[in-house]
Amino acid sequence: MTEPRMIEISPVTRVEGHGKVTIHLNAENEVDEARLHIVEFRGFERFIRGRLMWEVPVIVQRLCGICPVSHHLAAAKAMDMIAGVDQLTPTGEKMRRLMHYGQVMQSHVLHFFHLAAPDLLFGFGAPAEKRNIFEVLKEQPELGKRAVLMRKYGQEIIEATAGKKVHGTGAIPGGINRNLPLERRDHFLSNVDEMIEWCLDAVKLARDYTLENEDLVSEFGSFPSNYMSIVRESDGALDLYHGSLRALSSTGDKIFDQVPYTKYHELIVEDVRSWSYMKFPFIKELGPDVGWYRVGPLARMNTASFIDTPLADAAHKELRAVTSGTPNNSTLANHWARMIEVLHCVEKIRELLHDPDLQGTDLIAKGDRREEGIGVIEAPRGNLIHHYKVDENDQVTYCNLIVSTTHNNEGMNRAVKDVAIKHLSGKEQITEGLLNHVEVAVRAYDPCLSCATHALGQMPLQVELFNAEGGLVDRRSQCI
Amino acid sequence: MAGKSLFDRAERGSAMILIGYGNPGRGDDGLGPAFSQRLADRAHSELEIDTDYQLVAEHALTISSHDVVVFADAQMGGETAFSFQEIAAGAPEILGSHSLRPETVLALCETLYGARPRAYVLGISGQEFGEVKEGLSERAKKNLEDAEAFFLDWLSKNTGSDVQLQQRADS
Numbered sequence: 001m002t003e004p005r006m007i008e009i010s011p012v013t014r015v016e017g018h019g020k021v022t023i024h025l026n027a028e029n030e031v032d033e034a035r036l037h038i039v040e041f042r043g044f045e046r047f048i049r050g051r052l053m054w055e056v057p058v059i060v061q062r063l064c065g066i067c068p069v070s071h072h073l074a075a076a077k078a079m080d081m082i083a084g085v086d087q088l089t090p091t092g093e094k095m096r097r098l099m100h101y102g103q104v105m106q107s108h109v110l111h112f113f114h115l116a117a118p119d120l121l122f123g124f125g126a127p128a129e130k131r132n133i134f135e136v137l138k139e140q141p142e143l144g145k146r147a148v149l150m151r152k153y154g155q156e157i158i159e160a161t162a163g164k165k166v167h168g169t170g171a172i173p174g175g176i177n178r179n180l181p182l183e184r185r186d187h188f189l190s191n192v193d194e195m196i197e198w199c200l201d202a203v204k205l206a207r208d209y210t211l212e213n214e215d216l217v218s219e220f221g222s223f224p225s226n227y228m229s230i231v232r233e234s235d236g237a238l239d240l241y242h243g244s245l246r247a248l249s250s251t252g253d254k255i256f257d258q259v260p261y262t263k264y265h266e267l268i269v270e271d272v273r274s275w276s277y278m279k280f281p282f283i284k285e286l287g288p289d290v291g292w293y294r295v296g297p298l299a300r301m302n303t304a305s306f307i308d309t310p311l312a313d314a315a316h317k318e319l320r321a322v323t324s325g326t327p328n329n330s331t332l333a334n335h336w337a338r339m340i341e342v343l344h345c346v347e348k349i350r351e352l353l354h355d356p357d358l359q360g361t362d363l364i365a366k367g368d369r370r371e372e373g374i375g376v377i378e379a380p381r382g383n384l385i386h387h388y389k390v391d392e393n394d395q396v397t398y399c400n401l402i403v404s405t406t407h408n409n410e411g412m413n414r415a416v417k418d419v420a421i422k423h424l425s426g427k428e429q430i431t432e433g434l435l436n437h438v439e440v441a442v443r444a445y446d447p448c449l450s451c452a453t454h455a456l457g458q459m460p461l462q463v464e465l466f467n468a469e470g471g472l473v474d475r476r477s478q479c480i
Numbered sequence: 481m482a483g484k485s486l487f488d489r490a491e492r493g494s495a496m497i498l499i500g501y502g503n504p505g506r507g508d509d510g511l512g513p514a515f516s517q518r519l520a521d522r523a524h525s526e527l528e529i530d531t532d533y534q535l536v537a538e539h540a541l542t543i544s545s546h547d548v549v550v551f552a553d554a555q556m557g558g559e560t561a562f563s564f565q566e567i568a569a570g571a572p573e574i575l576g577s578h579s580l581r582p583e584t585v586l587a588l589c590e591t592l593y594g595a596r597p598r599a600y601v602l603g604i605s606g607q608e609f610g611e612v613k614e615g616l617s618e619r620a621k622k623n624l625e626d627a628e629a630f631f632l633d634w635l636s637k638n639t640g641s642d643v644q645l646q647q648r649a650d651s
Contacts, residue, residue: 062504062505063505068533110536110537133537133588134591137591141592144591144592148540148588148592149541151537151538152538165531165532166504166513166532
């Protein structure tokens, strides 16, 4: 018998930003409590106050080095509302959608091929020196090259629509400030069919992993929850750029459906806990104990009635069939869902590239100014809410952001605890490989803990082991 | 007429590429982008400039068509205004995050494309990283100027003494 102790994983690796996991073991080496802590406080909502509304879509990109385009577009949508614009011009909306599909595609590809693939290919408990992208490349070099080129394709679309890679300015209140020149369109068209072929291969890879490891996938960080996303207003189809809010229970019953996202604050409440800077949102009518929910790729597969692109729709049907059409609760099924969304994005990109509206010149719509705006999109990691109020001088007086990782806060904590109990409880020795199981559960949500400060020499991995009195028993550290 | 295929081998670029990276919304973490932006304002036929939030896998493809790559980043805790050193490819034990280290980009470049550009890291010392904040600290601004003066001198020596760096008319 050993003394009670606490294990700390800080920071969790292969996620964006800094977080740490603490695991409390009792005297029998069983897990008493496990939590994901967010150790950084952004303060962005205060930072944005006083800024001019026209600047906001550009400035908010500094929230995150991974998905700046998501913030750019969510803020632009909120500013559309303030500008009194409820319907963009066809060119404005389609250029923004093109930008968004490029963003979601490249983000998902990075996560699946570079961050998750080592775990999936070599196993969660494989030696640490084996679990990296170079070992993946040794085994499957063509996969690595494809991943780079798929990322590059998405990044080039972002650059063509947003104007530049860093701090793009494409989306502005009421529309867009550029169209897509024919030579850029032709460049993207020349590769899009091959890209779709590669996406189909990626879907198959993720699907095969999920089905061939059914026992692991169905138990690893798997638990019932509610799910929420926006879906297309007319028919409940998957729509990553615009729609109304839908929430389902773990059995697929509708909690709310087709609610305008401008009413999000009537549906969702944000809870605060003393041990984390990140809030814990829940569905108001259900309360904090049962009202928490998950967002993201798998949540969207659960909430969407169908997908309006044929190849992704077929893949969606296959995923849904695994759970007989009821919501899929397996954390690891997020990888399959993510690849289905990559396929959907590239299908949408191809559809848009054939649309002459992308070369249109009517870029901006106008309307009667309002003082409040809410913009919601489905970002790579899930639902993203931007809410602003401005004064008569166009200066921001109020800002509230609910980012995807915040929506998933309770879900990630439950996943950490579930995996810790199943894989760590009762073990005499907690090895690095066992601890990686916990990180795998966190990584499946591709959390963005929003840091993007990465100056040279930062990001050490530290694992610390404490006894019940708080004394340091063991520490492992490596520079990554 | 379709554009160049994305899947063609990267065309031969200019001899040297400078990649400045960091988050300008995090105070002095924006030193890398600030440096590359300053260099972008100068015309130089043998130097290509890239600016980004962070290093990612596709930078391996980008640098594969260049002989020399210079990574410009903010540096924490530096005792001097800047540091400049040659680096070699190195695979970390674990790929840490969504962002990569310069050594990892080099290793990816060699593994994926068989290219081994000569590589340097220019670390510019900053002081204020923690807050969400635009603009550089006064000390970082001075360090940026010193780093630029050094780099222009180094560039001149390494691209031929007859090369004159000119301020662009529109800058």
